[in-house]
Amino acid sequence: MRGLRRTGSTPLSGLGHFLLAGSVALTLATCCALLFGEITVTPREALCTLANQLFGLDLPVDPIREGIVWHYRLSRAVVAMCAGASLAICGVVLQALLRNPLAEPYLLGISAGASTGAVLVIVLALGAGAVTVSAGAMAGALLAFGFVAALSFGAGRGAERVILAGIAGSQLFNAATSFIVTSSASAEQTRGIMFWLLGSLGGVRWPDAGLALPVLLLGLSLCLYRARALDAFAFGEDAAASLGVDVGRVRAELLGLTALLTACVVSIVGAVGFVGLVVPHATRFFVGPAHGRLILGSALAGAVFMVLADVLSRLVLPGQVLPIGVMTALFGAPAFAVLLWRSRGRQ
Amino acid sequence: MSLRSKNISWTSGGATLVRGVSLRGPEHGVLGLVGPNGSGKSSLLRLLAGLRRGTSGAVLVDQRPIEAMPRAEIARRLALVEQHATTDVAMTARDVVALGRLPHRGALGCWSARDEEVVEGALARTGMTRAADQSWATLSGGERQRIQIARALAQEPRELLMDEPTNHLDIRHQLDLMRLLPSLGMQVIVALHDLNQAMAFCDEVAVMSEGRLVGQGPPAEILTAEVIRKVFGVEAMIGAGPNGPRVSFF
Incomplete structure (x- = not known):
């Protein structure tokens, strides 16, 4: 327990309470995600579905509703959690590594590259149907990151x-996207692209969770392993190096990791803004600046935030699903403004 | 002789900032590094700290080239206090000092009673115990400098490298800080602007000019009117002051 002490300005109980509250919130948010939507499912139906699927029972549930809960809503909630957690830890890492409070996962040009890749597949049918939009987005994201990495x-x-x-890099790839869209997309394609650019969990199924979850766990472990090195960056790169951190290696490792995490998220759900920027700052108010606790706390907070945003995006307009990026910004920005306002005078 | 450079040069962005410097680290006490702006003091300190790799020559730690040492080992061996440490991270003074324990803890090691003891000891030796729980942002320039020194002490180094630590400090804090250095009981290499501080507080001085080491030795022998004229381009007179020799300028 003492292991975590002294690395942050708030006592360990701050993190303990935060993680406990976060877990409760995550459970509640997941419940909402399973129950609410265009078709309302009763808690009993949801529980029976979970029991049937997880423990191989054979409780009586309407198979259509079971399908909605298991194949549609739970997979969607799991992907939302993974995406929120991934974006949040990417934000933490980039803000520390680049010493810039405005740093966020899309700063490295990844979302711009992903959009270009996706648009190439949607509009120009690049890959002649053999390449999915996700694969195109992933390729574009990694290409853009390679470009930014080489340039920097x-x-x-x-x-x-x-x-x-x-x-x-972002400007270049955004321009390429706009060029392709204005020059050759049909109205319907443009609408599809817009939705994808603002983020959508619509088509998400279990295989997506099978990609997002392992990548998140890999990222989370490496970030936690490097948490102390990130602490050392507080006074800059030379200070970190003089504290024994191999700056070049840590930077390459973590930038590569954030690129992978972000590319993975963007290729599955599109470019969801605001989570990576705001969640780390909000979490810092509660658990302090030490990175071990900040990474854990942000991952949890990001997961809760994203699941809730997804639930709201399904409920706000009856019969319509809003892009999730709209929800994250609509609710994230005011919440962040409140935190910012309340923290005045702390410095 | 533990820390020294052997004929080290460093070129960056087409400019040669350090030219063939062979500096002996101090056997004991404080070595003052003086020279005009741009004479290569900061660059030499960075080379000695292993933060930059020389284009030729070597920095030797106990006869071992510093490049051959793992970064964490270097950090346990020598600590650097930079001229101006800034951060946006909302840390307390004690958090900053605790950073000095990183090279001893590794990525996963727990915070031990010994870490605690070293941090508290470092705070006490720099006279900062009372401000330990204050936020870094609320500390004055002099207090920040002391906390950075405490952080360096928490690394438990044998050599302490400091880059113009008295810059931006008022005269009282400058004197407090210079008096603190000999009491730390370790080998200190400190870049200084004020020749009188070098005279008064250093056991040895090394004079840099245009990237070269002009001389190294006891202050009274090295800081002569002739050297000051040649290196700094000002006329000076060395006279007797209340605490030993003093430099006066015309």
Whole structure:
């Protein structure tokens, strides 16, 4: 227990309470995600479905409703959790590594690249149907990250170089996306692309969770392993190096990891904004700046936030599903403003 | 002789900032590194700290080239206090000092009673115990400098490297800090601007000019009117002061 002490300004109980509250919130949010939607499912039906699927029981449930709960809503909730947690820890890592409070997962040009990849597949039918939109997005994301990495490496050392290269990369790939959309997309394609650009959990099924969950667990473990190194970045790269951190290696490792996590999320649910920027800041108010606790707390908070945003996106307009990115921004921005306002005078 | 550089040079962005410097670390006490702006003091300190790799020559720690040492081992051996430490992270003073234990803890090691003891000891030696729970952002310049020194002490190094630690401090804090250095009981290499501070508080001085080491030895022998004229381009007179020799400028 003492292992975590002294690395943060709040006592360990702060993290304990936060994790407990987060777990309860996550459970409740998942319950809502299973029950609410266009078709309302009773708690009994949901429980029977879970019992049947998880423990191989044979309780009587309407097979259509069982299908909705298990194949549609639970897989969707799991992917939402993974996506929220992944984006949040990417935000934590980038804010620490680049020493910039505005850093967020899309800073490295990843979402811009993913959009270009997806649009190429949707509009130009690149890959002649053999390539899915997700695969196109993943390829575009990694290509954009490679471009940004090469550019920042060529421009020399330093966090600000990475940020500038990221902005250049994002602008370039966003321009390419707009060019393709305006020059050759039909109205219907444009609508589909818009939805994808703002994020959508609509088509998500279990295989997506099978990709998102292992990638998240891998990312979470590596980030926790590097949490102390991230603490050392508080006073900059030279300070971190003089505290025994192999700066070049840690930076390459973690930038690569955030690229992988973000590319994975974007390829499944599209570019959901705001989570990676806001959740780490909000979590910091509760658990303090030490990265071990911040990474755990942010992952949990991101998961809860995303599941709730998904539930709301299904409920706000009856008969319609809003893009999830709209919900994360609509609810995230005011919540963040309140936190920001309440924290005034703390510094 | 534990820390020294052997004929080290460093070129960055086309400019040669350090030219063939062979510096002996101090046997004991405080070595002051003086020289005009841009004479290569900061660069030399970074080379000695192993943060930059020399283009030629070597930095030796107990006869071992510093590049051959793992970073964490270097961090347990020597600590660097930078000129101006800034952060946006909302940390307390004690959190900052605790960073100094990172090279001893590794990625997963627990916070031990010994870590606690070293951190409290470092705070006490720098006179910062009372401010330990204050937020870093609320500390004054002098307090921040002391906390950074406490952080460096928490690394339990044998050598302490400091880059113009008295910059931005008022005169009282400057003197407090310079008096603190000999009391730390370790080998200190400190880059300084004020020649009188170098005279008064250093056991040895090394003079840098245009990337070269002009001389190294006891302050009274090295900081002569002639050297000051040649290196700094000002006329100076060395006279007797209340605490030993003093430099006066014309």
